[in-house]
Amino acid sequence: MNLESLTDILFALVLFLYALSTIWYLAFVAFQKKFLAQIGSGQLWAGFTSHFVLILVTYFRIGHIPAHNLQYSLSLTVWALVAVYLCFQFSMNIRILGVLVTPISTLVLAIAFSLPNPGIVIGKQFQSIWVSIHVVTSFIGNGAFALATCVGIFYLIQEKAIKGKRQGFFYNRLPALDRLDQMSYACIAIGFPMLTIGIMTGCIYAQIHWGHYWTWDPKEVWSAMTWLFYAAILHGRMALGWRGRRLAYLAIIGIFLVLFTFLGVNFLLKGHHGDFTNF
């Protein structure tokens, strides 16, 4: 078996495992039986591990971290989101989030799966340790911001139930408001340094490769705006007590900024990250 067909099989396996865990998490929300979430979580772990193997295999096949076309970068996005989610599930024991994370992961990965792979162009310029760190930290940062958004959505639902005095479907299924708030904050607090490292390593790499730290490329400008936005959130939280509903709204706005920086810039504005979204 050659490496190419192995990666195809692995890709399909990962997609299958994510889809399966989505079903278990949905069942968990419907029936509120703990074991359903545990099965879902088990499958998510299996999917995540296979996903990691897939990325490793691709890494060795092409010689650098696989993020140079849309299929690979979407796949890496999903991997980062699942990674951050699993860390949080492990440490904060909030299973209900799986019901948002698994379908999103499955959907995005399915889109990635359906995209044509333009084939391998081994770019020597990507074989730098700085690129690897830049890619991994940026993606994990984005994954954490995405998770903060999911938590923010849950916060708004739960807040509406409590303020509106109408216990809906989710009232008993969602954790307490303060826990959701703390978790959203924690996601941003983790995502922000990741993004910071991502931008810094990007600059270092740019200096090595192009001879400039900063070129006012649209990608760079929008990254800086995203960074400032989340820096403002963190500052507001610590100094002014931005929390609760406000934090939830900001987390939701933030993800649009992240998505635009990640994809929008490449599609609408031109920049030096163009390869990134080739398909």
Place this chain on the structure above:
Amino acid sequence: MGILRIFERHAMQIILMGLNHKTASIDIRERLAFTKEDIRQAMDELMQVPFFSELCIISTCNRVEIIVVSNLSENQSHQITNEWLSYLSRHRKIDTDEIRPLFYIKHHLDAVRHLFRVASSLDSMIIGEPQILGQIKESYRHSVLKKSAGVLINRLLHRTFSVAKRVRSETGIGDHAVSISYAAIELGRKIFGSLHNKPVMLIGAGEMAELAVEHLVRQNAGPVYLVNRTFERGLQLAKRFNGEAIRFDELLEQLIHVDIVISSTGASECILNKFQMKKVMKRRKQRSIFFIDIAVPRDIDPDINQLENAYLYDIDDLQGVIDVNLNQRKREALRAERIIDEAVIRFEEWLNNLDVVPTIKALRNKIDEITRFEIDKTCQMLETKNTCQLHSSLERMANAITNKILHDPIQFLKGEGFHKDRAIYLDFTQKLFRLD
């Protein structure tokens, strides 16, 4: 049908007699209620009655019930009722005719089902309340101590406990608060997650408000601050809750530090408005605060609920939560009924086996004895005689066994005294040995 009646005569009857909050007023229930000593004394006296084989007395503030296992048949069960009522009239100075119509009497599986439902809290005033199971366990303990619990009561009560446990764990019958103070606590948990170390403030006083504070303290909330227009009253309450009394004019300042506020003053107007609270929220750095306003008229400006991170529930809101929860419990009760149906069927199977098992055992023993006796006899003969006679010896032994086994049934079938029913017994025998 005659033969069935014979079997029935030996079977024990379970009879349950009682009154509860649906059939009798609180006034009657109070007069009939049993203390521990009353129960023991009643057991001593009632177990002297020859047809009271086993007995268990359950007495709570909502019901007085007795479960009797008796060898009387169902249509003689009025004797048990009379015995019980006369006991009550002797000891409680109550007119039997007055209370007789208040009693419900349930026989056998109906009694079993009733007890299962009571213990699972389906028959309670508030469906799903958890105390009743403990109360029944206590009653059973008295029966065990007084040795008035036999095979049936033991089995029945143990089944009852496991059914009640199953209902509680497999249905949501005990989920969600159905009292004002618990509803408030549940909401607090939905806001803060854990109530551990959450500072509480009580403004004013009142039974319901104090109860809510008590519950909060039990959930490890605290410290407790007490605000009262009369500082002395505040000090008294502070002593009770091991808290700190705060002067009324310090209220706003203190609101910066507390997370849960229970308000129950007699004020005719709001004591806290949105504008004041907005400033407080800023100084709190927008940390969540939960107001429970039990006062009528309301103490706290309803618009405060519109402030970010401030949550306000008044008495009507809490009642709304309770109504929703009660409906949910009622839906869960339907699922509980299914569990109980199943348990009743299983108990019935056990009861049926209880009648059959000793009969089968006795039958087996009898046949065993006959064969063993004949084998011993034949073996002894074989020792003295030579082996050629083996065949005839064994044949004689088999004959003897057949005769002895069939002796009693044949005598019974030939017997006098049931001319009319003989056909039934013949039919039964043919069925029993599959002679047709």
